[in-house]
Structures are given as structure tokens and as C-alpha cells.
């Protein structure tokens with residue numbers, strides 16, 4: 001696992017009390033800052049402010065695949081509770097999600113969501129390489 005930060009935060013999401021899990025995850029997220037690149041990748045919005053993801057991105061963990069799709073302002077987080085918690089922590093306000101696999105497995109769902117967020121950075125890297 002390349003990202004211990006995400007892993008730890010996700011482990012906390014398994015706590016019985018959702019509230020407690022979120023608080024714990026917030027604390028851990030502050031300690032282990034994962035750079036998440038936000039943006040407005042929605043062709044219906046194009047406001048340019050960082051309220052969504054800049055590109056359609058996907059992440060995989062175990063059997064779960066999570067796809068994040070840029071959404072226009074005001075859409076909110078169209079996601080299951082687990083993905084929502086991760087997205088909220090990441091600062092995403094509007095996004096559509098598609099998921100495949102066993103999303104009842106919270107740990108994998110959270111990991112896949114985080115992986116999708118991390119993969120945004122990969123897109124950026126590829127772009128930068130192309131430019132260099």
C-alpha cells in the first residue's frame with residue numbers, strides 16, 4: 001500500500017459510530033495531508049472554482065471500483081455514505097459517482113474513493129510530462 005495516510009483514515013471509518021469515525025478521520029487527515037487536486041471539470045458548469053474533481057477519475061480497491069465524475073455546482077455528493085465521508089474530507093462538494101463491486105465492504109469502498117482522488121494527480125503528472 002503506497003498510501004498509509006489514506007489507509008489509516010479509512011480504518012477509522014469502520015468504527016461503530018459514524019460520527020466518531022468521521023472525527024477520527026478528520027484528525028488523521030490533518031496529520032496525514034493527502035494532496036487532492038480539486039477543480040471544475042464539468043462541462044455543464046465551467047465556473048473554474050474548485051468544488052468538484054477536474055477530470056473523470058477512477059480508483060480500485062479489492063473488488064470495488066469507484067468512478068468520480070465532475071458535477072456542476074449545487075449537485076452535492078451523489079455517493080454512498082462511505083464515499084461521501086471520504087469526498088467530504090477531501091473538500092469535494094459536487095460530484096457524481098459510479099461504483100462497481102462489493103460496495104458494502106466499507107474499507108474497500110473508502111480506499112477506492114481515495115485511490116480515485118489520488119489518481120487525479122496521475123493525470124496531472126502525465127499532462128506535465130507531455131508539456132516538458
Ligand SMILES: [Zn+2]
Pocket residue numbers: 040041042045046047048049051072073
Ligand atoms: Zn463549476
